[in-house]
Amino acid sequence: MGRKVQKFNFHFHNGGQWEIPVELVGDMWIKRVSTSLGRINDGEIVEIHPSEAFRMELLPEADTFQTTDINQGGLEAGMFETVIKNQDIERLTVVWDNDESEEVYFPFEVTEESGTVNRFMSGKIQDEKLYLVIDVNNHVNDIYPN
Known part of the structure; x- marks a missing residue:
């Protein structure tokens, strides 16, 4: 029997993270994940897994951000609006039921030289x-017409 996904951790270009249990995901598809070697932000050369495209439907119960950090308390509700406003998801950590994980990188290109908005990301509520x-x-x- 194969592994099962336990949760997804979104990583934002600004350094933030958002954890989503698999039960709160509706439709989901990651297109053509490959294995490459690469150096990201002057780090070590590591194995990375870029994808060609990504789509996901998140259920209403996912519209929260759980934290005990008082500095991030304002994010505890309204993550959907935050994601739509910032459009800066860069990668995803897939956490499996055996506690292994894999990083999947998405197409990413900033819209402005000093910006964080990913020109390839779109979303709606x-x-x-x-x-x-x-x-x-x-x-x-x-992908998701009205």
């Missing part, structure tokens, strides 16, 4: 669900 698409060729409305 509809029927209290968050729909995310990170794709060079498609917008959220192409």
Whole structure:
């Protein structure tokens, strides 16, 4: 029997993270994950897993951010709006039921020289669900029409 996903950890370009239990995910698809070697931000050369595209539907219960850090307390509700506003998801950690994990990198290009907004990311909130698409060729409305 294969591994099962336990949770997803989104990593934002600004350094933040957001954990989503697998039970709060509706539709989800990661296109063509490959294995490469690369150096990111002057770090060590490591194995990385870039993907060609990503899409996910998150259920209303995922619209929270749990923390005991008083500096991040304002994020405890309204993560969907934060994600839509910032559009800076850079990668995803997939945590398996055997406690192993893998990092998947998404297409990412900032819209401004000093910005953090990913030009390939689009999202929308509809029927209290968050729909995310990170794709060079498609917008959220192409994948999840009204």
